[in-house]
Amino acid sequence: MSAGDDAALAQLYDRWSRPVFSLVLHLVRDADDAEDVVEEAFWQVWRQASRYDRSRGEVGTWLLTIARTRALDRLRSRKRLREEPLTPVSLGDSDSGGATLGTDDPAARAEASERRTVVAKALQTLPKEQREVLELAYFAGLSQSEIADRTGQPLGTVKTRTRLAAQKLRECLGAYRNDQEGGS
Amino acid sequence: MSRDVSHSEAMELLSEAALDALPPDDQAGVVAHATGCPECGPALIALRDAVAQMAFAAPPVTVDPVRRARVRTRLMARARADLSVADTPSVAGELADAPGGARDSARGGTGQGPRVIAGRGGPSPSGGPRRSWGMVAALGWGLAIAAGLALVAVQRRAASDERFFTTERRVLLARVDALRDSVESRDAFVRSVTGHHISSLQLTSGAVRAPWAWMFWDHATNTWTLVARDLPLPAPGRTYQLWLVTRKAKISAGTFSPRPDGAAEVQATYALAADALTAIAVTDEPAGGVPQPTGALVISATANRPGK
Numbered sequence: 001m002s003a004g005d006d007a008a009l010a011q012l013y014d015r016w017s018r019p020v021f022s023l024v025l026h027l028v029r030d031a032d033d034a035e036d037v038v039e040e041a042f043w044q045v046w047r048q049a050s051r052y053d054r055s056r057g058e059v060g061t062w063l064l065t066i067a068r069t070r071a072l073d074r075l076r077s078r079k080r081l082r083e084e085p086l087t088p089v090s091l092g093d094s095d096s097g098g099a100t101l102g103t104d105d106p107a108a109r110a111e112a113s114e115r116r117t118v119v120a121k122a123l124q125t126l127p128k129e130q131r132e133v134l135e136l137a138y139f140a141g142l143s144q145s146e147i148a149d150r151t152g153q154p155l156g157t158v159k160t161r162t163r164l165a166a167q168k169l170r171e172c173l174g175a176y177r178n179d180q181e182g183g184s
Numbered sequence: 185m186s187r188d189v190s191h192s193e194a195m196e197l198l199s200e201a202a203l204d205a206l207p208p209d210d211q212a213g214v215v216a217h218a219t220g221c222p223e224c225g226p227a228l229i230a231l232r233d234a235v236a237q238m239a240f241a242a243p244p245v246t247v248d249p250v251r252r253a254r255v256r257t258r259l260m261a262r263a264r265a266d267l268s269v270a271d272t273p274s275v276a277g278e279l280a281d282a283p284g285g286a287r288d289s290a291r292g293g294t295g296q297g298p299r300v301i302a303g304r305g306g307p308s309p310s311g312g313p314r315r316s317w318g319m320v321a322a323l324g325w326g327l328a329i330a331a332g333l334a335l336v337a338v339q340r341r342a343a344s345d346e347r348f349f350t351t352e353r354r355v356l357l358a359r360v361d362a363l364r365d366s367v368e369s370r371d372a373f374v375r376s377v378t379g380h381h382i383s384s385l386q387l388t389s390g391a392v393r394a395p396w397a398w399m400f401w402d403h404a405t406n407t408w409t410l411v412a413r414d415l416p417l418p419a420p421g422r423t424y425q426l427w428l429v430t431r432k433a434k435i436s437a438g439t440f441s442p443r444p445d446g447a448a449e450v451q452a453t454y455a456l457a458a459d460a461l462t463a464i465a466v467t468d469e470p471a472g473g474v475p476q477p478t479g480a481l482v483i484s485a486t487a488n489r490p491g492k
Contacts, residue, residue: 006263013256018247019239026242026471031251039255046263057229061236068239069204115240120472123241131470135421137203138238139471144205159200166199170234 009046016060019112020067027071027139037074041067072141122172130165133158186212194224202231241472243423243439253358257351264344376402376409385464387485395446395483399464408437410450415442415482418468424482425473426450429463439473461487
């Protein structure tokens with residue numbers, strides 16, 4: 001894509017648009033806003049493709065980070081972060097291995113479903129308090145001070161929990177990847 | 185803006201930096217330090233990668249295929265336009281750079297600097313006729329190049345239009361598919377609540393703005409259909425999770441979020457013996473759901489007396 005291959009952009013979109021849409025819609029809670037944000041996130045990746053360094057992480061990580069940042073920017077610009085109503089969103093898969101739900105694209109959703117399962121399991125290994133600060137930081141885009149205000153916890157406690165949670169998440173997901181690589 | 189951040193301080197702040205949760209100056213300082221630090225750099229990359237995976241903890245949504253296709257179309261059109269701008273040489277630039285082009289011609293006409301054509305042909309008392317022929321030749325070159333570029337541009341535009349209409353056709357076909365899916369989905373929904381093998385349970389809550397719901401269980405297809413109304417919206421980072429409760433287990437039937445008006449329709453497929461169900465429940469859980477219920481009960485029903 002850094003060589004100006006628009007087919008690569010199309011491939012990237014086809015591969016990643018679902019998780020990006022899910023994330024952005026969950027954050028901005030408005031389908032039209034989500035559409036704009038998703039387009040701008042992919043456009044930023046296209047424009048800045050030459051800056052992408054494979055050694056600095058997976059392209060999906062880069063894309064999701066851009067999408068999240070843009071979604072949070074959109075939320076902040078609307079200045080209604082905490083009062084957002086939810087938009088109509090369809091039901092997703094269960095991640096507990098129980099009942100199965102209807103899918104619209106089994107192949108694409110299977111991979112996303114596996115990732116969801118892995119991430120959910122990793123999050124479940126965290127103590128509730130650590131999981132809470134991580135989710136507030138990631139999904140609500142709250143700063144550490146804002147999390148402290150919201151949860152009523154001292155700022156130092158919030159910082160410690162955030163650090164421990166992020167490190168534990170990294171270890172869990174890293175262990176999963178090692179297992180995958182070892183098994184493949 | 186960026187402030188100087190020491191190594192030990194950067195190490196302390198890496199997790200927050202991975203979440204972009206630092207004030208801008210601190211964020212820039214940590215990133216700047218990590219860029220050149222063999223210890224902090226890889227650690228920040230790994231943390232960012234882990235944090236980015238949290239995107240998959242967001243409740244998955246089924247995105248309208250028309251919406252997805254629309255974004256794709258716009259994106260590809262922008263990329264094509266971007267490439268077109270990058271590829272198309274400027275006519276002025278071409279003329280200026282062409283041998284014997286306008287720039288040379290103009291330079292010859294000023295009477296200043298080396299006049300290559302006049303110099304090569306020997307002295308010319310006035311230089312007028314030679315300059316005129318030179319200008320004519322240059323003009324001819326320019327027109328030929330401009331015509332060629334215009335032809336290329338027309339061909340490119342035609343090719344671009346063809347790709348655009350091909351994409352538009354794909355969008356319209358996707359829309360037809362989406363509408364067909366929608367009709368089939370509604371038909372299936374109607375069947376799932378009106379069929380011959382349906383049991384129904386009413387779920388209730390004691391909340392002030394009392395949500396209510398009906399669960400329809402199609403024993404023939406093992407399809408469970410929850411129709412809920414007036415559900416409060418879950419907090420950020422939270423979701424609702426539907427449970428089928430038996431004497432031995434609480435079985436997750438998936439996570440969901442209601443629409444802004446508090447309404448939701450949820451379908452799941454799970455085979456269960458006719459007398460195994462003891463209750464239906466919806467709980468408030470962390471985004472992504474949990475293996476076993478941990479959060480507050482939002483709405484529930486016992487299955488002692490199913491509606492059929």
